[in-house]
Amino acid sequence: MAKIEKLYQNVAMQVIRRCHxxxxxxxxGNxxxxxDxxxxxxxxxLAGLIIKEECKLANLKDWEIARVRAFIIDELKSNK
Incomplete structure (x- = not known):
């Protein structure tokens, strides 16, 4: 289970880096x-499209997008 969460975290960080x-x-907050x-x-x-595209590049399923989105929200909240 930790491997999957690490993958979600990596994809979330990739989305944040891509947005510069x-x-x-x-x-x-959500x-x-x-x-743009x-x-x-x-x-x-645009945020939804970027998240979806990065998830597809990481070979994640459509239902996993919500998990990646939750990691992005957590990361953005912790950076404030």
Whole structure:
């Protein structure tokens, strides 16, 4: 079980690195937003697409995206 959680943690860190620091949590704390440099606004949908793409690159199943998302939220909360 620890191997799987380590994999989720690694994918979560990959998502954060890919966003180059332009990833944040909303005030309520469970909505992840990424800054879209083309359109110049914070986007919720873009965060979901990046998470989904990184999970597919790591050969994770669709239901594992929620686990990776939880690790991203924990990491962003700990960095505040």
């Amino acid at each position: 620091g332009s990833i944040q949590l909303k005030k309520r 909505v992840i937003e990424v800054y 440099v083309k359109r110049h606004f914070w986007s919720k949908g």
